[in-house]
Amino acid sequence: MASFRTWHCLLAFSLLASAVSGQLSSTFYATSCPTLELIVRATVIRALVAERRMGASLVRLFFHDCFVQGCDGSILLDDVGSFVGEKGAGPNVNSVRGFDVIDQIKATVELICPGVVSCADIVALAARDSTFLLGGPNWAVPLGRRDSTTASQSQANNDLPAPTSSLAALISAFGNKGLSARDMTALSGAHTIGFSQCQNFRDHIYNDTDVDAAFATLRRRACPAAPGSGDTNLAPLDAQTQFVFDNAYYRNLLVRRGLLHSDQELFNGGSQDALVRQYSANPALFASDFAAAMIKMGNIGPLTSAGQVRANCRVVNSS
Numbered sequence: 001m002a003s004f005r006t007w008h009c010l011l012a013f014s015l016l017a018s019a020v021s022g023q024l025s026s027t028f029y030a031t032s033c034p035t036l037e038l039i040v041r042a043t044v045i046r047a048l049v050a051e052r053r054m055g056a057s058l059v060r061l062f063f064h065d066c067f068v069q070g071c072d073g074s075i076l077l078d079d080v081g082s083f084v085g086e087k088g089a090g091p092n093v094n095s096v097r098g099f100d101v102i103d104q105i106k107a108t109v110e111l112i113c114p115g116v117v118s119c120a121d122i123v124a125l126a127a128r129d130s131t132f133l134l135g136g137p138n139w140a141v142p143l144g145r146r147d148s149t150t151a152s153q154s155q156a157n158n159d160l161p162a163p164t165s166s167l168a169a170l171i172s173a174f175g176n177k178g179l180s181a182r183d184m185t186a187l188s189g190a191h192t193i194g195f196s197q198c199q200n201f202r203d204h205i206y207n208d209t210d211v212d213a214a215f216a217t218l219r220r221r222a223c224p225a226a227p228g229s230g231d232t233n234l235a236p237l238d239a240q241t242q243f244v245f246d247n248a249y250y251r252n253l254l255v256r257r258g259l260l261h262s263d264q265e266l267f268n269g270g271s272q273d274a275l276v277r278q279y280s281a282n283p284a285l286f287a288s289d290f291a292a293a294m295i296k297m298g299n300i301g302p303l304t305s306a307g308q309v310r311a312n313c314r315v316v317n318s319s
């Protein structure tokens with residue numbers, strides 16, 4: 001009994017400490033919504049059974065949330081009336097997916113613990129669960145983010161790196177968010193799952209020289225050279241195992257089979273070559289660096305006292 005009470009005191013103390021210091025904590029909802037993680041896990045499993053690609057889409061959603069105003073659920077806000085959100089920004093429009101899954105999780109969570117859990121935290125948990133369920137690492141997700149009342153389409157256009165980026169541009173885009181080159185190279189390993197549209201890799205497979213010739217020929221089949229034709233045709237970012245979260249992405253880079261120009265930049269005679277080699281040979285190192293970098297990315301600009309807990313992830317609460 002005494003140990004139970006001690007444990008309870010410790011929990012209460014850690015919750016209080018993190019609330020006071022404005023830090024995130026993996027036990028943030030331990031008493032206010034103890035079934036949260038179960039609800040997220042069950043909903044993500046259902047979504048993956050319906051469409052395996054959704055795991056990749058949910059991981060990307062977290063990245064695109066965190067890089068714009070911090071991890072504050074701003075990407076989830078719909079354009080309503082005069083409100084302009086981030087969904088129409090270049091890197092997001094007709095590309096970012098997963099909003100329905102976040103809505104489903106939120107609807108269940110609101111039934112069980114109304115008004116408590118932020119949309120931003122749901123996005124962070126869904127990204128972790130997707131990674132793990134597809135075979136990647138597991139980690140305790142620091143929680144306690146609140147939701148923004150604003151969004152920034154211009155920041156989404158400026159701060160999310162383009163697939164045409166050079167290595168220097170990638171390092172600086174991540175550096176601007178407090179992430180190191182090592183974090184950037186580890187996080188790019190998320191491209192071991194999911195797909196890209198032809199319009200995002202056309203230049204690379206037709207015009208770059210750092211591409212394996214057989215791979216370029218293969219990808220050109222479903223991605224015509226002329227802009228405007230086949231723009232939205234999909235190809236897997238990882239030609240080997242696009243539904244498994246493994247380290248094949250880095251093995252592809254070693255043989256110049258990166259799909260995006262920005263992917264191949266990580267192994268093109270520059271500063272990240274050695275790390276790419278390490279990740280390609282050591283899946284456990286990649287897994288632990290990826291998990292650590294996701295936690296670090298999840299710490300970009302969280303709202304811990306400002307903001308709100310949205311009732312509907314797509315709109316700011318009225319009044």
Ligand code: HEM
Nearest residue numbers: 056057060063095161162163187190194195196197200262
């Ligand atoms: C390093 C800079 C990055 C660039 C330039 C980049 C760019 C892209 C592009 C162009 C696509 C294809 C989108 C489409 O055609 O609709 C894509 C897909 C994807 N990205 Fe990235 N990305 C980067 C980093 C990241 C990071 C850090 C993550 C997550 C940690 C991530 C996760 C994903 C995933 C999982 C997909 C597949 C999504 C799906 O199939 O729905 N990316 N990325």
